[in-house]
Amino acid sequence: MKFTEGMWRLREGIRIDWMNNVERLRVENENVELLLNKFQRHRGDTLNSATVTASVTSPLEGIIGVKLVHWAGQVDNGPHYQLASSSGHTKINHEKTETLSYDSGALNLAINTAPNELDFVFSGAKGKLTGHSWRSIGYVGDQTTEKSQWDDGIFFERQGYMLAALDLGVGEKLYGLGERFGPLVKNGQTVDIWNEDGGTSSELAYKNIPFYVSSKGYGVFVNHPGKVSFELQSERTTRVNISVPGEELEYFIIYGETLKEVISRYTALTGRPSLVPSWSYNLWLTTSFTTNYDEQTVTGFLDGFRDRDIPLGVFHFDSFWMKSYQWCDFEFDEELFPDAGGYLKRLRERDLKISVWINPYVGQASPLFQEGKKNGYFIKRTDGSVWQWDLWQAGMAVVDFTNPDACTWFSNHMQRLMDLGVDTFKTDFAERIPYKNIQYHDGSDPARMHNYYTLLFNKVVYEAMISRYGKSNSLLFARSSCPGGQVYPVHWGGDCESTYEAMAESLRGGLSLMLSGYIFWASDIGGFEGTPPPALYKRWVQFGLLSSHSRLHGSSSFRVPWIYGEDCSDVLRDCVKRKILLTPYLLAEALAGYNEGTPVMRPMFLEFPEDLNTYPLDTQYMFGSNLLVAPVFTDEGTVTFYVPHTPEDSQGKWVSWFDHSKTYEPGQWYTETHGFDTLPILIRPGSVTPINPKLKAPQDDALNGLEVLVNGSLANDMAVQVVNPSKTHNVLKVIKIESQSGNVTADDAGVKVVRIGH
Structure with a gap:
C-alpha cells in the first residue's frame, strides 16, 4: 500500500x-x-x-x-509456511x-x-x-x-x-x-x-x-x-x-x-520442486469447458488424432463430466457416460492417461452436500452455519481442508475415481476463498488462509495420488498456488483470451512464475476464451509444444486441429513429434530442476547473466540450458529476437534447429519471417543435447535410438545424464563426450553423435 x-x-x-x-x-x-x-x-x-x-x-x-x-501480544492461529532450517x-x-x-x-x-x-x-x-x-x-x-x-x-x-x-x-x-x-x-x-x-x-x-x-x-x-x-x-x-x-x-x-x-x-527453504512422470510431457487434449460432449464425441476426437498420426498422451474431461449443479460429486454423468468405468478402460487400451477436472467446492444439489454439512466438512460462518454462495455452483460450500476428516473424505472420493481408471486430476479454482466472517475447523486466521488454502487443496490431491501411484507416477494440473506449491506440480496459466497479446502475456506470466521457484508450466494452447483464428492456433501450438507441458484447451470451442483446417493438423503433428524426440533432454533438465530449483523454461538473463541485453527480454526464453526459443506473435510470421553472448565459447555460433547450416552470431539482433513449419529455435554453441528420434511416446525406451547433438567445439569433457522414463528421479546412464574429438567414449559406442556448427 x-x-x-x-x-x-x-x-x-x-x-x-x-x-x-x-x-x-x-x-x-x-x-x-x-x-x-x-x-x-x-x-x-x-x-x-x-x-x-x-x-x-x-x-x-x-x-x-x-x-x-x-x-507481540496478538493471537497467532496460523497458518504458517513450512520452512527448512539448519544451524552452525x-x-x-x-x-x-x-x-x-x-x-x-x-x-x-x-x-x-x-x-x-x-x-x-x-x-x-x-x-x-x-x-x-x-x-x-x-x-x-x-x-x-x-x-x-x-x-x-x-x-x-x-x-x-x-x-x-x-x-x-x-x-x-x-x-x-x-x-x-x-x-x-x-x-x-x-x-x-x-x-x-x-x-x-x-x-x-x-x-x-x-x-x-x-x-x-x-x-x-x-x-x-x-x-x-x-x-x-x-x-x-x-x-x-x-x-x-x-x-x-x-x-x-x-x-x-x-x-x-x-x-x-x-526452493531449499520453501520446498524443492517435485518431478512428474514422463508420460505427462506428451500432448494433453481436453473436452474444453462449456462445449457439449459425450462418449461418441470424445471417441471421434481420439479417432481423428489416430487417423492423422498425431501423438496424444493424456485425455482430460473438463467440468461437465459431472452433472450440472452437482460439482463436485465425483460421479460421471450417466446420461453422457452410461458405462464410465468401461469407457475409461477402453481409453486406457489406447495407451491414454485419463485426467478429470475437480475443484474444492460442493454445490447444494450435489449428493455430497448434506453429508459434508452433517459432518462439518465445510468452511463455516461465525454463527456455525455453512458458508455458501451462488457465484459458481448454486448454494456451493467450500471444503475445509484444515479438518483431517474432511481431507480423508475428499481423498476417498478421489480413490474411487482412481479405481475407475483416472490417472490424474486438474485442480481448478481455490482462489475464490472467503475470508470475512468465517471460521475454520482448526481456528486458522481466515485472512491468512485465503492464499494458503490452495496449498492444502493441492497437497490433499497430490498425496492421494502418491498413496495410489507412487511419487514417480503422480502429478496434478493446478491453476492456483502460493509459496511451497512447487512441491505439487504441474501448474498452468489460467484463463487467457484467443489473441496474440494473450499468448504474449501468458509467456510473461510463465517466466515470472519460473523465477518464483517453479520448474513446470503450461498455457491453454489456442487461448481459453474465444475461438482462435487458424494462424494464431498454429503459432500457439508451436509455442505450447515448447513449454514443459502442453495442453489443448478452450472454453466454448474445441481445440482439435482439423476444426481449424488440415494444415493445423500438420503443424500440430510436427510440433508434438519434435517435443517427444526431445524427451531425453527434457527429463535431464527436469532432474536438474528437481535437484537445484532451476526451471525448465527460463528467462534469458537467468542463463546469461553477464549479457546485460538479456535482462528486459520477455518475448523469448531458454527451453532448458541449450535451446533458445522465440515464439512468433504475428500472422505473417515476422519475429525479432536477440542472440546472447555465451561465456563458455565466445567464438562459437548458435545454430538453427531446422537448418544446421544456418548460424547466428552472439550479441546480435535478428528479424526473420517464418512459415508455420518453423520458428526460431537455436542451439547453443558448445552444448550437447540428447535426443531420440525413435521415440513414439515420452515413456518409451530412452536408450534405443539415443543421439547427442554436439554444437561446435567443447571447452571441456562433458557428461550427459540419460534419465529413466519409468522413474524420472533415476539416471539410467551417463554419456561422456570428449572435448578434443567431440565424440562419445568407447563405453557409449552405441550412441550416435551428430556434429553441427563449427
Missing part, C-alpha cells in the same frame, strides 16, 4: 512511527534481537511512542531473516554502540547501532545488495478504516501495518512475485499478493508468491501467508516498500553468486 505523498508528507489519516535508533540488543546463540525506537534526544522520548523488536536469524546458509514485531553456519561480531555484523556464509548483514544512526546493509561478494536506510522501518497507523471509532476517546484505534522499505541501486531490475502477466521487469509496479480469479489480462493473479529476485544477485521472500503489498519503485523511486496488515512482518534476504543459486536457496 502507499502511505506517503512524496518524500515529506503522509497521506491523510496516516501516521508512521519511524524507527531510527537501536535502544538495546541481545545476542543468543545464532540469533540477534534488537529493540528499535524513534530518534532519541533524551530519556523522555522513550515515552508515548512505539517500538519495534527486530529479530535476526539464518535458517540456511546464505539466507538472513529479519522479523519486525510491533505488538553463522558468525556474529558486535562492537557495542557501534556496529553488529551478522554473517551467513557469503551473505553479511551490517547494522549500525550507534545512537540515532540505525542502518541495515546486506552485502555479498561484490558489495551492497540492499538494506534499510533512513526512515525505512516503521509501524503505520491508518485512522481512515472502519476500525477507528472516534467515540472511543483515548482508546481510539487505527488499522495497523508493518512497513519495511528495502533500498534499490541504480539500474537494478526486479522480477518474479509469482505468475504475473504484466511486464516481466517489475520496477514501477504495485503488486498485492492476494490470489484472485482474474484471467491473464489484469494485475490480478492466480499464483501469488511474495518472492522477488534482483539483477544485483539476491532475492527477497516475505514469510507471510496473507496479503502482502509491494510498491516496487512505485512509491519511493529508490526503494521497494513492503507492507502487511497487522503487527509483524518477516522477510528473508537470499544470496547467491548467480540468480540460479538464489532460486536454488529459495
Whole structure:
C-alpha cells in the first residue's frame, strides 16, 4: 500500500512511527534481537511512542531473516509456511554502540547501532545488495478504516501495518512475485499478493508468491501467508516498500553468486520442486469447458488424432463430466457416460492417461452436500452455519481442508475415481476463498488462509495420488498456488483470451512464475476464451509444444486441429513429434530442476547473466540450458529476437534447429519471417543435447535410438545424464563426450553423435 505523498508528507489519516535508533540488543546463540525506537534526544522520548523488536536469524546458509514485531501480544492461529532450517553456519561480531555484523556464509548483514544512526546493509561478494536506510522501518497507523471509532476517546484505534522499505541501486531490475502477466521487469509496479480469479489480462493473479529476485544477485521472500503489498519503485523511486496488515512482518534476504543459486536457496527453504512422470510431457487434449460432449464425441476426437498420426498422451474431461449443479460429486454423468468405468478402460487400451477436472467446492444439489454439512466438512460462518454462495455452483460450500476428516473424505472420493481408471486430476479454482466472517475447523486466521488454502487443496490431491501411484507416477494440473506449491506440480496459466497479446502475456506470466521457484508450466494452447483464428492456433501450438507441458484447451470451442483446417493438423503433428524426440533432454533438465530449483523454461538473463541485453527480454526464453526459443506473435510470421553472448565459447555460433547450416552470431539482433513449419529455435554453441528420434511416446525406451547433438567445439569433457522414463528421479546412464574429438567414449559406442556448427 502507499502511505506517503512524496518524500515529506503522509497521506491523510496516516501516521508512521519511524524507527531510527537501536535502544538495546541481545545476542543468543545464532540469533540477534534488537529493540528499535524513534530518534532519541533524551530519556523522555522513550515515552508515548512505539517500538519495534527486530529479530535476526539464518535458517540456511546464505539466507538472513529479519522479523519486525510491533505488538507481540496478538493471537497467532496460523497458518504458517513450512520452512527448512539448519544451524552452525553463522558468525556474529558486535562492537557495542557501534556496529553488529551478522554473517551467513557469503551473505553479511551490517547494522549500525550507534545512537540515532540505525542502518541495515546486506552485502555479498561484490558489495551492497540492499538494506534499510533512513526512515525505512516503521509501524503505520491508518485512522481512515472502519476500525477507528472516534467515540472511543483515548482508546481510539487505527488499522495497523508493518512497513519495511528495502533500498534499490541504480539500474537494478526486479522480477518474479509469482505468475504475473504484466511486464516481466517489475520496477514501477504495485503488486498485492492476494490470489484472485482474474484471467491473464489484469494485475490480478492466480499464483501469488511474495518472492522477488534482483539483477544485483539476491532475492527477497516475505514469510507471510496473507496479503502482502509491494510498491516496487512505485512509491519511493529508490526503494521497494513492503507492507502487511497487522503487527509483524518477516522477510528473508537470499544470496547467491548467480540468480540460479538464489532460486536454488529459495526452493531449499520453501520446498524443492517435485518431478512428474514422463508420460505427462506428451500432448494433453481436453473436452474444453462449456462445449457439449459425450462418449461418441470424445471417441471421434481420439479417432481423428489416430487417423492423422498425431501423438496424444493424456485425455482430460473438463467440468461437465459431472452433472450440472452437482460439482463436485465425483460421479460421471450417466446420461453422457452410461458405462464410465468401461469407457475409461477402453481409453486406457489406447495407451491414454485419463485426467478429470475437480475443484474444492460442493454445490447444494450435489449428493455430497448434506453429508459434508452433517459432518462439518465445510468452511463455516461465525454463527456455525455453512458458508455458501451462488457465484459458481448454486448454494456451493467450500471444503475445509484444515479438518483431517474432511481431507480423508475428499481423498476417498478421489480413490474411487482412481479405481475407475483416472490417472490424474486438474485442480481448478481455490482462489475464490472467503475470508470475512468465517471460521475454520482448526481456528486458522481466515485472512491468512485465503492464499494458503490452495496449498492444502493441492497437497490433499497430490498425496492421494502418491498413496495410489507412487511419487514417480503422480502429478496434478493446478491453476492456483502460493509459496511451497512447487512441491505439487504441474501448474498452468489460467484463463487467457484467443489473441496474440494473450499468448504474449501468458509467456510473461510463465517466466515470472519460473523465477518464483517453479520448474513446470503450461498455457491453454489456442487461448481459453474465444475461438482462435487458424494462424494464431498454429503459432500457439508451436509455442505450447515448447513449454514443459502442453495442453489443448478452450472454453466454448474445441481445440482439435482439423476444426481449424488440415494444415493445423500438420503443424500440430510436427510440433508434438519434435517435443517427444526431445524427451531425453527434457527429463535431464527436469532432474536438474528437481535437484537445484532451476526451471525448465527460463528467462534469458537467468542463463546469461553477464549479457546485460538479456535482462528486459520477455518475448523469448531458454527451453532448458541449450535451446533458445522465440515464439512468433504475428500472422505473417515476422519475429525479432536477440542472440546472447555465451561465456563458455565466445567464438562459437548458435545454430538453427531446422537448418544446421544456418548460424547466428552472439550479441546480435535478428528479424526473420517464418512459415508455420518453423520458428526460431537455436542451439547453443558448445552444448550437447540428447535426443531420440525413435521415440513414439515420452515413456518409451530412452536408450534405443539415443543421439547427442554436439554444437561446435567443447571447452571441456562433458557428461550427459540419460534419465529413466519409468522413474524420472533415476539416471539410467551417463554419456561422456570428449572435448578434443567431440565424440562419445568407447563405453557409449552405441550412441550416435551428430556434429553441427563449427
